[in-house]
Every structure is written in C-alpha cells, then in structure tokens.
Amino acid sequence: MSWTRYAAPQRFYPLAGRAVPWFAGLALLLAVVGLVIGLGVAPTDHQQGESYRIIFVHVPAAWMSMIIYLAMAFWAAIGLIFNTRLASMLAVALAPTGAWMTFLALWTGALWGKPTWGTWWVWDARLTSELILLFLYIGFMSLHAAIDDERRADRAAALLALVGVVNVPIIYFSVQWWNTLHQGASVSLTQAPSMATTMLWGMLIMALAFWMYSIAVALARTRVIILERERHARWARQALEPA
Amino acid sequence: MNWNSLGDFLHMGGYGLYVWGSFGMCALVLGAECWGVALRRRALRDLPLDDDLDERPLHEA
Numbered sequence: 164m165s166w167t168r169y170a171a172p173q174r175f176y177p178l179a180g181r182a183v184p185w186f187a188g189l190a191l192l193l194a195v196v197g198l199v200i201g202l203g204v205a206p207t208d209h210q211q212g213e214s215y216r217i218i219f220v221h222v223p224a225a226w227m228s229m230i231i232y233l234a235m236a237f238w239a240a241i242g243l244i245f246n247t248r249l250a251s252m253l254a255v256a257l258a259p260t261g262a263w264m265t266f267l268a269l270w271t272g273a274l275w276g277k278p279t280w281g282t283w284w285v286w287d288a289r290l291t292s293e294l295i296l297l298f299l300y301i302g303f304m305s306l307h308a309a310i311d312d313e314r315r316a317d318r319a320a321a322l323l324a325l326v327g328v329v330n331v332p333i334i335y336f337s338v339q340w341w342n343t344l345h346q347g348a349s350v351s352l353t354q355a356p357s358m359a360t361t362m363l364w365g366m367l368i369m370a371l372a373f374w375m376y377s378i379a380v381a382l383a384r385t386r387v388i389i390l391e392r393e394r395h396a397r398w399a400r401q402a403l404e405p406a
Numbered sequence: 407m408n409w410n411s412l413g414d415f416l417h418m419g420g421y422g423l424y425v426w427g428s429f430g431m432c433a434l435v436l437g438a439e440c441w442g443v444a445l446r447r448r449a450l451r452d453l454p455l456d457d458d459l460d461e462r463p464l465h466e467a
Contacts, residue, residue, distance in 0.1 A: 202415075202429075207408060213419035217428045224432070259442075263435050271428040278424050380439055387447045394453060403450055 170249050172389045173398050179382040186379035193372035200365035208362075217275040219365055222350075223373035225268035228296060229331050231261035231377060235303070236328045239321035251317035252392070254324065255307060256385040260377050262300035269293060280344055288337035289345035292330060299327040313392060 169175045201219035208215035235257040242251030272290065273283040284290065303320050310316035333340075338347045349358045350366070358366075393399040409415040418425040 203408070207419065212421060214421040214424055216418070216421075216425050220428055220432045260439065263439055267432055267435055270431050274424040274428045278421055376436060380436075380443060383440075383443050384446070387443060387450065390447075390450050391453065394450070394455060400455075 170247050172249050172252070172393055173396070175249055176386055176389050176402065179386050183379050183382050183386075186375045186382065190372050190375035190379055193368050193375060197365055197369035197372050200361060201369060205361045205365050206359060211279060214275060214278045215362075217271050218349075218362075219369045221268060221271040221275060222366055223370040224264045224271060225293070226370055227373045227377055228261060228265040228268050228293070229334060230374075231257050231264060231381075232296060232299070232324075232331055233328070235261055236324040239317075239324040242317055243321040243325075248314070248317075248392070249389075251314075251321065252385055252388045253381070254321065255317070256381050256388055257377075258300055258304050258307075259384070260381050262297060262304065264373070264377070265293065265297040265300060269297065285344050287343040287345060288341040289334065289343050292334040292337050295330055296327075296334060299323070299330060303327075 169178055197219065201216060205216070205219075207213055235254045238250045238257065239254035241247060242249075242254060269290075272293075276285070277283050303324050306323055307316045307320040310319055337343060338345050350363065390399050390403060394403065416422055416426070
C-alpha cells in the first residue's frame with residue numbers, strides 16, 4: 164500500500180470524511196484558547212491601544228490567504244502534470260476558502276487601518292498585491308465555472324493559478340521591497356519576534372486555528388465535489404443515499 | 407484580565423467598532439462558508455443522474 168492509493172476519489176472520500184471532524188474539533192479548541200488569550204489575557208498595546216487586538220484575526224487570515232494560494236497552485240499543478248483528478252478537485256475546493264481568507268485579511272486590515280492610519284484603504288504595495296490575490300482567486304473560480312468540461316476547466320484554471328503564484332512573494336516581501344504604509348513583519352523566521360510573549364502566543368494559536376479550519380472546510384468541500392463529479396458511479400450513488 | 411466589566415470589554419478602549427467589526431465579520435464569513443458547504447452537499451440529491459450507471463471497476467474509472 165502506498166499514498167497513491169488515496170489518489171482514487173473513491174478511496175479518498177471516506178478518508179477525508181474521517182479527518183474532517185478531527186480538524187474541525189482542533190480548530191474550535193484552538194480558536195477558544197486563542198480568543199481567550201487574544202481578547203482576555205494579552206495586555207493592551209502601549210502604542211495602538213486595544214485596536215491592535217484585530218491582529219489576532221488579521222494576521223492568521225492574511226497568512227492563510229497566501230498559504231492556501233500556494234496549496235491551491237500546488238494541487239492544480241499536480242493535476243495538470245500527472246492528470247490526477249483528485250489533485251484538481253483539491254485545488255478547486257481550496258479556492259473559495261482562500262478567497263474568503265483574502266477578503267477577511269482586507270476587511271480586518273481596513274478596520275485596523277482606519278483608527279491607526281486614519282484611512283480604510285491606501286494603494287500601497289502590500290494592500291494592492293493582497294487585493295490582486297483576491298482577484299486571482301475570483302478569476303480562478305470564474306474561469307473554472309465558465310468551462311463545462313470539468314477536466315478542461317481544471318487545466319485552464321490550473322494555468323491561471325500557476326501564473327498567479329508570482330504574486331505571493333510580492334505580497335510577502337512588499338513591506339521590504341517598497342516603502343509602504345503597512346508595518347513590517349512582527350514575526351519572521353530570521354529574527355526574534357518584536358512583540359510581547361502572550362500576544363505572540365495568541366496570534367500563533369489563532370493562526371493554527373485558522374489553519375485547521377481551512378483544512379476541515381476544504382476537505383468537506385472536496386467530498387462534495389467528489390460526489391458531484393463521480394455521482395454516476397455506483398459507490399457514489401450509495402454514498403448519496405440516506406443511510 | 408484587562409477588563410473590569412462587560413461594558414468595558416465591549417467598549418475596547420474606544421475601538422469597539424473596529425475590533426468587533428473584525429471579529430464579527432470573521433465569525434460571519436466562516437459560519438457562512440460552512441453553511442454553504444452543507445447546502446451544496448444537500449443540493450447533490452437534486453443533481454441530474456443519467457440512468458446508465460457506470461459499472462467500470464475502480465482502476466478504470
């Protein structure tokens with residue numbers, strides 16, 4: 164037995180079904196802990212007051228918006244290169260979650276920007292490249308929906324996803340490459356974090372909660388997509404019938 | 407804990423609108439997304455089904 168065994172939608176379907184409650188449960192648990200720390204335990208920021216608490220949802224949403232795009236492009240590429248249906252279905256299932264995360268990053272960023280910068284929006288490099296990410300997700304979903312033949316839709320959307328990958332490092336490094344209004348990273352792999360320990364823990368736990376949520380909802384959506392596409396097969400019909 | 411009362415907590419040092427507008431939108435969007443997946447799953451039953459059942463074995467399908 165090998166991992167490729169689960170590349171068959173019929174075998175992946177029950178596996179994902181068993182995984183969803185675990186990821187959803189973990190997401191809920193981590194969210195409760197993260198919210199208690201973020202809204203209760205973490206101290207007031209001496210510069211930004213209580214408005215800084217928005218970062219406990221803003222940073223996780225922004226991270227996930229980029230990570231999900233990379234995952235989507237990865238599975239789309241696997242589907243394109245190896246012609247595996249399940250990989251393409253995973254890519255299609257990730258797109259709405261990524262789009263929502265991008266929307267949340269922009270929304271919470273605007274609500275943070277208003278009291279902090281005095282404006283909801285500014286056309287600077289970080290904000291503009293994140294907005295382009297939202298358009299890439301919407302473009303991916305629209306293109307896929309516009310083509311009737313599923314496999315052709317998978318391939319066309321995969322190409323778009325791959326071209327759009329170039330935008331992800333642009334978002335990430337925008338605060339270094341350009342003079343932007345957006346503050347630099349408070350957490351990075353190369354430097355000690357420039358924030359209080361409880362703030363950092365709250366943010367990392369919330370980021371994990373968002374991560375677990377994204378896996379749970381994307382797997383649940385993949386299961387629906389599998390049944391939509393495979394519904395003519397006997398096993399899928401049996402899975403569709405009420406138990 | 408930083409808060410002396412519920413009112414204090416909701417007020418968020420004057421940033422209540424921004425903080426709760428952020429957390430509220432997240433709850434709304436993530437809740438709606440889950441609901442959307444559940445609806446899409448329910449809609450599966452109404453999708454058209456051809457009667458020529460695919461009887462191919464798994465490795466060919």
